[in-house]
C-alpha cells in the first residue's frame with residue numbers, strides 16, 4: 001500500500017451534511033466524511049449512487065443544495081483551489097479539432113507554473129499516439145489517454161477521476177495505474193477514483209469511500225475497514241440468523257444449501273460456535289455492502305469530518321473498530 005504518501009493533518013475533501021438535489025430527486029443526502037490528503041481513494045457504489053455528483057461538486061461544477069464540501073480546505077472551484085485540482089469526467093471533454101500536440105500545448109499554457117511536459121508526453125508516447133493526430137479521430141480509449149496526460153501534466157494536488165479506466169485496454173490500464181501510483185508516491189497527490197471494476201481498485205487504493213443511494217456507507221483506510229469485518233462460513237440449517245450473531249453487527253448473510261456465509265462486524269468478543277472465520281477481501285467486503293444497502297454505515301476515525309481540529313462525531317453510525325484500527329490517525 002502507498003502509506004508513505006500520507007500527509008498527516010492535511011485534508012483533501014471534507015463533507016458535512018452534504019446534499020445535492022437534481023430537480024426534485026436527491027442524488028446525495030446527508031453525506032459526511034473526510035478524506036485525508038495523500039490517499040489514493042476508491043469511490044465505489046452502484047449505478048446512480050451519487051459518485052459523479054460528488055466528484056462534480058468537488059470539481060466546483062455544481063453547488064451543494066445543502067451542507068458543505070471543502071476541497072483542500074477551500075471552497076470547490078474557487079480561484080485559489082482550481083489550479084490545484086484536476087478533474088477527469090466520464091465523457092473526457094477535449095477539443096476534437098485540436099491535435100494531441102495542440103492539446104498538450106494548451107495544458108502547458110493553462111498551467112505555466114506547474115506543467116509537467118515529460119509526464120504528459122510520455123503517457124501519449126506509451127500509447128503509440130502521434131502528436132499530430134487529431135483528437136476527433138482518436139478512439140475512446142485513446143482520448144482517455146490524452147485526457148489523463150492532460151490531467152497528470154497539470155501536477156495537481158488532487159486528482160478527481162470518474163471511471164478513468166473504463167475504456168482502456170489492459171496494457172493501457174497498467175500504464176495509467178503506474179503513472180497514478182508514481183504521482184501519488186512521488187508528489188503525495190491525492191487521488192479519488194470512481195470505478196465499478198473492483199479488481200482494478202485492489203492494490204491501488206489505500207482508502208475507500210462507498211456510497212449507495214446518495215449516502216456514505218463505508219469510509220476509511222482499506223486495511224482498517226477490512227480488519228473491522230469478519231467473514232464467517234459454517235453449517236446452519238435453521239431459518240434466520242444464528243443466535244450467536246446477535247452480539248455483533250451483521251452486514252449480510254447468504255445461504256447455499258446448508259452452508260451459511262456471513263459478513264459481520266465483531267463487537268470485540270470472538271464469535272461462538274464452529275464458524276470458520278477469516279478477514280474478507282476488498283471484493284468480498286464491497287459486494288456484501290452493495291448487496292446489503294441497509295447495513296449500518298462505518299467510518300474509521302480518520303474519515304470522520306472535523307471542525308476546527310475536532311471530530312464532529314458520527315453523523316453516520318459510529319465505528320466499532322478494534323485496537324488494531326484505532327491507531328494514530330491524521331489530525
Ligand SMILES: Nc1ncnc2c1ncn2[C@@H]1O[C@H](COP(=O)(O)OP(=O)(O)OP(=O)(O)O)[C@@H](O)[C@H]1O
Nearest residue numbers: 022023026027045046047048049050051052053054
Ligand atoms: N443532470 C441530472 N438531472 C437529474 N438527475 C440527475 C442528473 N444527474 C444525475 N442525476 C440523478 O442523480 C442520481 C445520482 O447520479 P450520479 O450520476 O451521481 O450517479 P453515479 O453513482 O455516478 O452513477 P453511475 O455509476 O451510473 O455513473 C441518479 O439517480 C441520477 O438519475
